[in-house]
Amino acid sequence: LCGLVLKIWRFLYNAWNLGVAEPKKVIHGVKVGLSLLLVSFFYYMRPLYEGVGGNAMWAVMTVVVVFESTVGATLCKCINRATGTFLAGSLALGVQWIANKSGETFEPIIIGISVFLLASATTFSRFIPSVKTRFDYGAVIFILTFSLVTVSGYRVDRLFELAYQRLSTVAIGTSLCIFITMVFCPIWAGSGLHDLIVCNLEKLADSLDGCVGECFKDDKAKLGNEEGPSKRMQGYKCVLNSKATEEVMANFARWEPGHGRFNFRHPWKQYLKIGASMRNCAYCIEALNSCINSEIQAPDCLKKHLSDVCMLLSTNFSEVLKELVIIMNTLTKSSKIELLIGEMNFAVQKLQDSLNSVPNSFIGPTVSTIQAPNEANRETIPKTAIPSLMDVFPMASLVYLLIQIAARIEGIADA
C-alpha cells in the first residue's frame, strides 16, 4: 500500500513538473474543459435544448473527440469531421431511398451489402499514403456516419431529420472548437515547427562547438568540468530523433490560416528539407563523436599543429549556424550569411593546406627514424594520422551540407 501511495505521489509530482515546465499544456486542458462547459449549456437551457433535442450529445461528443492541442490539428479534424459527416450522410440517404423502393425483403440486404462494401473500401483507402496524411480521420467519420444513418434508417422513420440533426450538432461542436482554440491562447503547429527547427539549429551549433572543442582540449581541462559540455554535446541526438515530430507538425501546419509572422501558404515543406539537412549534419557529428571517444588518440604535436585551424573552422561553423538562426527568426534574407559562408570555405581551404603541410613536418622527423626502423615508431604514424584526418572528413562533408542548407534557407527567406 505504501508503495502505491509513493507511486501516485511521484506521478503527481511528475505531472506538476510537466505543468510548470510547459504551461501551454495546462492551458490546453483548461480550454477543453471550457468548451465542454459551453457545449453542456445546450442541456441546461430549455430553449437551446428544444432546438436540437437529445441529439445535443453529438455536439458534446464532437468537442471531446475533435479538440487537439494545436490549432492546425483541431482545424484538420474539424474539416475532416464536417466533410465526412456531410458526404456520408447524403450518400446514406441515397442508399436508404433506393433500399426503401426495392421492397421489404431486399431492404436489409441492400443496406448490408452497401455498408460492407463502403466500409471495406474506405478502410483500405486509409492505408494509401496521400489519404492517410490528410484525410485519415475523415475516413473514419465517413464510415461511422454512413453505417449509423443507413443502419438506423431501418428502424427510425424520420431519417432525414436524424441526418439533419446530426449534421447541425456536428457543425455546432466544430464551430465552438474552432472558436475556442483560435481565440484563447492559440497554440499554432506552425510556430511550434518553426521553434523546433530553430532550437535544433542552435543545438547543432552547440554540439558541433562542443565536439571540436573536446577534440582539441588539453588533458587538464578534460578532468575538470565534464558535465556541462557533454550535455551540450548530446544536443545533436535530439536532431537525429525529431523526424517524426517534424512531419506531423508540418502536416498540421498546412491547415492553419496565416498567423503572426507566417502567411497562409508559408512553405512548410521547406522546414522538412532543413530538418533533413540538419539530420545529415547530425550523422556527421555522430561519426565525429565516435572517433573522439575511440581509444586511439592523436599525439599532442599533431593536435597542436591542427588545433588552430580546426578551432577556427568550428567557430566559423557555429557562426554560420547562428546566423541561420537569426535568418530563421527574422524570416529575411541576410547578406551577412554569404560573407560567413565565404569565410567558412576559406577556413576549410586553410585546413586542407595545413593538412598538406603535415606530412612535411611529420615525415621530416620520421625520415630519420625510418632509416633506423623501430617498432614503436611504425605504429605512431598511422595512429597520428587517423584522428586528425577523421576530423577533416566529416567537416568537409559538413561544409557541403551547410552550404546546401544555406541555399535552402535562402529559398525560404524569399518566400
Added chain:
Amino acid sequence: LCGLVLKIWRFLYNAWNLGVAEPKKVIHGVKVGLSLLLVSFFYYMRPLYEGVGGNAMWAVMTVVVVFESTVGATLCKCINRATGTFLAGSLALGVQWIANKSGETFEPIIIGISVFLLASATTFSRFIPSVKTRFDYGAVIFILTFSLVTVSGYRVDRLFELAYQRLSTVAIGTSLCIFITMVFCPIWAGSGLHDLIVCNLEKLADSLDGCVGECFKDDKAKLGNEEGPSKRMQGYKCVLNSKATEEVMANFARWEPGHGRFNFRHPWKQYLKIGASMRNCAYCIEALNSCINSEIQAPDCLKKHLSDVCMLLSTNFSEVLKELVIIMNTLTKSSKIELLIGEMNFAVQKLQDSLNSVPNSFIGPTVSTIQAPNEANRETIPKTAIPSLMDVFPMASLVYLLIQIAARIEGIADA
C-alpha cells in the same frame, strides 16, 4: 476535367498496386466491413433490437472507432475503451447522485464544475508520457462518457439504465472486434515488429556489403551496373528512419497475448534496443558512404594493398549479420555466432596490422621524394592516407556496435 479523370485513375491505379503488394491491408478492410455487417444485425433482428434498443448504435460506433489493423492496437483500444467507459460511468453516476441531492438550483452548477475540472485534468494528463503511450485513448473515452452521462443526466430520468446500456453495447462492440480481429487472419503487431527488425538487419548487411564493395571496386566495373548495387546500398536509409514505427509497434505488441512463436511476456523492449544499435550502425554506414562519394579517391596501389583485408572484414560483417538474422528467426542461441564474432575480431586485427604496415610500403618510396621535395608528391600522401583510414574507423566502431548487438541478441535468445 480530363486532368481530374487522369488524377482519379492514377489514384485508383496506386491503390490497386498497394493492394497487390500488401494483401494484408485489403484483408483488414474486409474484416472491418464484416464486423460492421455483424453488428448491424442488431438492427435487423427484432429480438436483438429489443434487447438493447436505440442504443445499439453505440455498438456500431465502437466497432468503427476501435478496429485497428493490428491485434495489439485493437486490444489496446478495446481495453482502454471498456475501462474508460466503466470508470467514467460509475464516477458520473456518483456525481449525479450528489447533484440530485443538493437541490434544483445547484444541480447544473455542480455538474458544470465537475465536468470542467475532470475534463481539464484528464486532458492535461494525456500529455504525461507514461499515460500517453498506454492510456491516451482511454482518457478521451473517459472524458466523453463522463460528460455525456452527467450532462444528459440533467434531462434523462432513467440515468442508471442509460449508463448500463452504454456499457453493455460497448461490451458487445469490443468483444465482437476482438473476436473478428483475432480469428480471421490476425495481423500481429509483434510479428510485424519482428519482421521489420529482421528485414532491417538484412538491409544493413546488404548495404554494408555494397558499400565496401563499391569502395574497392575496379573502375571498369563502376561504369557497368550502377543501378543494382546502389539500390541495395540505400537499404540503410530505411534503418535510419524506422524509429517511430518500431516504437509504436513495440507499444502495441505489449498488449498482445502469446501467438505463434512469441510468448505473452516476450521482451519487446529488447527489439527497441536492437533497433537503436542498428541505427548506430547505419550512421556509420552513412559516414562511410559520404566518404565513398567524396571527390578525393585513394590511389590504386593503396586500394590493392587494403582491399583483400577489407573485403574479408566486410564478408565477416555480413556473415555475422546474417547469422543474427537466423538467430532472430529461430529465437534460439547459436554457438556459431560466437565463432563468427571471433573471426570478425580477428579480421579487424588483421586490418589494423596491415594498416600499420602501410607506412612502411608507402613512406619507403616517399623518403626518396622528400629529399627532393616537389609539390605534387606532398599532396599525394595525405590524399592517399585519407580514404583508407576513413574506411577503417567506421568499421572499427561498427565492430564494437556489432559485438554489442550480438550480446543483446543473446539476451533475447535466452528469453
